[in-house]
Amino acid sequence: MKNIKIPKPTIKRLAMYYRCLENKKAKGMQKTSSKELAESLEIKASQIRKDLSYFGEFGKRGVGYDIDKLMDSIKTILGLNKKWNVAIVGVGNLGSAIANYTGLEKNGFIIKAAFDKNKSKVGTQISAGILVYDMDDLKKICKEKNIEIAILTVPASVAQQVTDMLVETGIKGILNFTPTTIKTPENISVEDVDFTISLKSLTYDIVSNNKDIYELAE
Amino acid sequence: MKNIKIPKPTIKRLAMYYRCLENKKAKGMQKTSSKELAESLEIKASQIRKDLSYFGEFGKRGVGYDIDKLMDSIKTILGLNKKWNVAIVGVGNLGSAIANYTGLEKNGFIIKAAFDKNKSKVGTQISAGILVYDMDDLKKICKEKNIEIAILTVPASVAQQVTDMLVETGIKGILNFTPTTIKTPENISVEDVDFTISLKSLTYDIVSNNKDIYELAE
DNA sequence: TCGTGTGAAGAACTTCACAGCT
DNA sequence: AGCTGTGAAGTTCTTCACACGA
Numbered sequence: 001m002k003n004i005k006i007p008k009p010t011i012k013r014l015a016m017y018y019r020c021l022e023n024k025k026a027k028g029m030q031k032t033s034s035k036e037l038a039e040s041l042e043i044k045a046s047q048i049r050k051d052l053s054y055f056g057e058f059g060k061r062g063v064g065y066d067i068d069k070l071m072d073s074i075k076t077i078l079g080l081n082k083k084w085n086v087a088i089v090g091v092g093n094l095g096s097a098i099a100n101y102t103g104l105e106k107n108g109f110i111i112k113a114a115f116d117k118n119k120s121k122v123g124t125q126i127s128a129g130i131l132v133y134d135m136d137d138l139k140k141i142c143k144e145k146n147i148e149i150a151i152l153t154v155p156a157s158v159a160q161q162v163t164d165m166l167v168e169t170g171i172k173g174i175l176n177f178t179p180t181t182i183k184t185p186e187n188i189s190v191e192d193v194d195f196t197i198s199l200k201s202l203t204y205d206i207v208s209n210n211k212d213i214y215e216l217a218e
Numbered sequence: 219m220k221n222i223k224i225p226k227p228t229i230k231r232l233a234m235y236y237r238c239l240e241n242k243k244a245k246g247m248q249k250t251s252s253k254e255l256a257e258s259l260e261i262k263a264s265q266i267r268k269d270l271s272y273f274g275e276f277g278k279r280g281v282g283y284d285i286d287k288l289m290d291s292i293k294t295i296l297g298l299n300k301k302w303n304v305a306i307v308g309v310g311n312l313g314s315a316i317a318n319y320t321g322l323e324k325n326g327f328i329i330k331a332a333f334d335k336n337k338s339k340v341g342t343q344i345s346a347g348i349l350v351y352d353m354d355d356l357k358k359i360c361k362e363k364n365i366e367i368a369i370l371t372v373p374a375s376v377a378q379q380v381t382d383m384l385v386e387t388g389i390k391g392i393l394n395f396t397p398t399t400i401k402t403p404e405n406i407s408v409e410d411v412d413f414t415i416s417l418k419s420l421t422y423d424i425v426s427n428n429k430d431i432y433e434l435a436e
Numbered sequence: 437t438c439g440t441g442t443g444a445a446g447a448a449c450t451t452c453a454c455a456g457c458t
Numbered sequence: 459a460g461c462t463g464t465g466a467a468g469t470t471c472t473t474c475a476c477a478c479g480a
Contacts, residue, residue, distance in 0.1 A: 007449055008419075015418035019397055033461065041399050045461090046451055053463055061457040061462040078418045079425030093315035100311045103397070103414060149420065173420045175413065179237055179321070181259050189423035191416040195393065196321060198409040200233035200296045201226075202367065202391045205407040207297030208224075225471055251439065263439090264473055271441055279440045280480040 010051045011078075016041055017048065018074045025067050033064035083108045087147045089162060090154030091116040091132055094177060098151055099127040112145045135162070142169035149173045156180045228269045229296070234259055235266065236292045243285050251282035301326045305365045307380060308372030309334040309350055312395060316369055317345040330363045353380070360387035367391045374398045 020040050024032055038045040052058055058073050059065045075081045086109050088095045098104075099111055114126045117135035124132050133141050141147075150166050152159065152174050159178040166174060173189040176182055179197075184190055238258050242250055256263040270276055276291050277283045293299045304327050306313045316322075317329055332344045335353035342350050351359050359365075368384050370377065370392050377396040384392060391407040394400055397415075402408055 005448085009449070011419045011422050012415055014422075015415040016399075018418070019415070020399075035461080042401070044451065046453095047449095049461090049463060050450075057463065059462050062460045063458065064461065077422065079421035080418065084421060093318045097311035097315040098413075104417075107414065107418070109417065148424070149417075172424045175417055175420055177413075181234075181238075183260070189420055191420040191423075193411070193413045193416050195316075195395075195411045196325065197230055197233040197237070198411050199322075199327065199367075199393055200236070200298065200325070201229045202393055202407055202409040203297035203302060204229050204232075204295065205409075206366070206390045223470085227471070253439075262473065264475095265471095267439090267441060268472075275441065277440050278480060279478065280438045282439065 004054055006054050010054060013041075013043070013047070013051050014074050014078060017051075018071060018078065018080075021067050021071045021074070025071070029067060031064050031066055032070075034059075036064075080108055083110050084149050085110055085112045085145060085147050086149045086151060087112060087142060087145070088114040088126070088130075088151045088153060089135075089138070089166065090152065091118075091121050091126055092153060092155075095151070095153035096126055098153065099130055109149070112147060113141055115141075135165075138162075138165050139169050142166070142171065147171060149175065151175045151177065152182070153177045222272055224272050228272060231259075231261070231265070231269050232292050232296060235269075236289060236296065236298075239285050239289045239292070243289070247285060249282050249284055250288075252277075254282075298326055301328055302367055303328055303330045303363060303365050304367045304369060305330060305360060305363070306332040306344070306348075306369045306371060307353075307356070307384065308370065309336075309339050309344055310371060310373075313369070313371035314344055316371065317348055327367070330365060331359055333359075353383075356380075356383050357387050360384070360389065365389060367393065369393045369395065370400070371395045 017037060020037055021032070023040075034045040034048040037048050055077050056073065058070050086104070088099050088111060091099075091114050095114065099114060104111065111127075111130050114130055114132045115135050115138050116122065116132055119134070121132045122134045126132050147169065148171065150171050150173075152162065152166070154162050156178045159176070159180040159182055163174065163182040163184060167184055167188060171188065173191070174182065174184065176190055176192045177194070179194050181192075182190060235255060238255055239250070241258075252263040252266040255266050273295050274291065276288050304322070306317050306329060309317075309332050313332065317332060322329065329345075329348050332348055332350045333353050333356050334340065334350055337352070339350045340352045344350050365387065366389065368389050368391075370380065370384075372380050374396045377394070377398040377400055381392065381400040381402060385402055385406060389406065391409070392400065392402065394408055394410045395412070397412050399410075400408060
């Protein structure tokens with residue numbers, strides 16, 4: 001047994017490799033190489049090989065990678081070789097948009113329920129087959145439907161409060177779209193998605209002239 | 219004149235500090251400290267001080283930071299002390315959701331136009347005061363309205379093609395929501411927002427038991 | 437005494453360069 | 459000959475630890 005520390009960025013890139021392999025497969029390709037992936041993704045080929053090497057040997061020297069096999073391997077690494085029961089918590093514009101995004105099911109993320117505290121939304125369908133439940137029933141329904149992942153799209157002001165409720169349901173992970181740092185026990189994973197931060201990082205980049213250098217008068 | 223390399227993560231964190239300061243200000247607070255910010259954001263206080271130190275001395279030793287002053291400074295660093303003309307390119311569920319997100323205007327991001335190639339959407343209002351234009355008029359309208367930032371929410375299949383059109387309009391940056399690596403000339407900034415990658419990184423975290431250690435049989 | 441600002445040390449991550457299969 | 463897999467070198471980023479000012 002060998003314990004290896006996996007860099008966090010490696011995981012994000014694995015997800016990108018998977019996405020890229022899906023594209024190549026859709027184009028009818030059957031094999032590829034670290035060089036080819038590197039060109040599509042604008043990263044170094046050695047980075048790709050190193051990332052994969054943390055988990056095993058998936059390629060053939062002198063040949064490259066079999067797309068199907070590599071996809072399968074990455075799927076297993078990322079935990080995508082099972083279906084995940086997902087709930088959307090907060091049915092605003094963003095929550096609805098995500099519920100209607102068809103790309104989730106393809107990767108094994110099954111939206112089983114949505115929640116909102118607005119009674120006029122409760123009972124409606126947010127998207128084909130996805131019913132909106134009352135936020136008050138969060139615990140009950142999540143347990144019933146064995147929800148493992150919550151997509152949190154409530155207003156920032158109630159983010160922590162709803163997070164605490166979610167923790168109680170026995171959820172395993174939260175995809176946090178609220179512009180807040182939510183606090184959870186250690187054993188519950190959280191990933192933050194905040195596009196306003198990306199936007200601000202974009203304007204920084206623009207004003208600093210696309211250089212990664214900042215000039216200061218002394 | 220001193221040239222300093224600013225770590226990319228520092229910029230993202232600055233945007234987080236700003237967000238956090240907005241909250242504290244809304245609560246009526248006037249001053250804070252690196253320790254206090256660190257607790258809210260779950261980062262190390264020394265990280266915050268180091269991040270700020272790249273750009274100047276904003277605090278008082280023994281005292282802390284004046285919230286208003288620090289916000290002003292970060293605003294300037296991130297380029298948020300001006301208004302930005304933004305266009306939403308691709309009026310699907312996500313594009314509409316973003317157009318209706320009120321948090322953008324507050325930070326100086328003004329949505330001036332939306333674009334779609336679906337003629338039935340053209341001429342409608344995606345949100346109060348935001349008109350949908352024909353994708354064919356992208357270049358003309360973007361120049362007219364002096365659009366500086368595009369929020370790219372078109373289908374992945376046309377992402378690169380639309381990006382090329384945007385580049386021609388003289389745009390300065392793109393917030394890329396498509397699950398694709400788009401290619402632009404060096405002087406055009408791109409920030410990627412792909413929640414499916416965050417979601418996969420979340421499942422990795424869950425299956426690997428929240429440890430950052432991966433166990434391999436030898 | 438308290439909290440900032442910052443060199444210096446340390447940790448994490450990336451890239452190189454080349455041995456080893458096919 | 460071509461492309462992977464990987465120690466080792468190199469780079470970037472984070473944390474420490476303490477001098478300094480309020």
